[in-house]
Amino acid sequence: MTTIPAIGLMHSLRSGNATAPRLTWYGPDSERVELSGRVLDNWAAKTSNLLQDELDAEPGMRLRLSLPAHWKALxxxxxxxxxGLETVLDGGPADFLVTDSPGAHEGQYDAVIAVALPALAMRWAGDLPAGCLDYAAEVRSHGDVFMPHTDPDPSGRAVLTGQGTSVLHGELITGFAVPHTDGARLHVPAAAGLENALAHALGAWQRDGSIVLTHPEVALTDKLLAAERIHGS
Structure with missing residues (x-):
């Protein structure tokens, strides 16, 4: 079986101290979402199964993330x-588009997936363009365990950055993630963008750490810092 860093990372998130917080989100209107390693793995598994089983996604295809820095984007x-997909962050062409603003992308993608950002959203609020898939309404019906039909290729591309630089799956941690100390509990401002959030999250998770991701409207107060025990680098 081919092993890529992302698969090893998901295994570590759902094993060991799987109930520890790995991703905490602070959003508008006092929204707070906390995902343990097990829950984060569960969300990722359901989403991978949606891609593979419903949209026929396979290694080497391209996934454009047109989303802000948000827990669902991670x-x-x-x-x-x-x-084994390539995550496209520079707005370039892709097979699939994941967006919180559907409506102007007809004909450019094999599938457009609309992501409602509010944590409690059970479906998209309002009408969606014909053929657009509603992530919130569809994802919960998919399996909690992901088994790829085809092993990902470590030499395949994992990320196309906003600067147009490609990073391979086999180099996702060494070539894209920001290194952090063991067990760090990091604050990551969403205002710095999705690419920054992904790079810091990968670096923290790789070293058994976690992140606190805050929406631009959320003030980083001493009370929040203390409550979330933010530390490390």
Whole structure:
């Protein structure tokens, strides 16, 4: 079986101290979402199964993430990576588009997936363009365990950055993630963008750490820092 860093990372998230927080999100209107390693793996597995079973995604295909830095965007990146897809962050062409603003992309993609960002959203609020898939309404019906039909290729491309640089699956940790100390509990501002959030999250998770991701409207107060025990580098 071919092993890529993303698959090893998902295994570590769901094993060991799987109930520890790995991703905490602070959003508008006092929204707080906390995902343990097990829950994060569960969301990624369901999303990978949606891609593989419903959209016929396979290694080497391209997944464009047109999303802000948000906990659901990180789930989508993990789902694509463990399936062997290339995550496109520069707005370039792709097989699939994942977006919180559907409506102007007809005909450019094999599938457009609309992501409602509110944590409690059970479906997209309002009408969607014909053929657009509603992530919130569809994802929960998919399996909690992901088994790829085809082993991902470590020499395949994992990320196309906003600067147009490609990173291979086999180099996802060494060539894309930002290194962090063991067990770090990091603050990551969503205002710095999705690419920054992904790079820091990977670096923290790789070393048994976690992140606190905050929406631009959320003030980083001393109370929040203390409550979330943010530390490390």
């Amino acid at each position: 789930v989508w990146a993990l789902a694509g990576w463990q399936l």
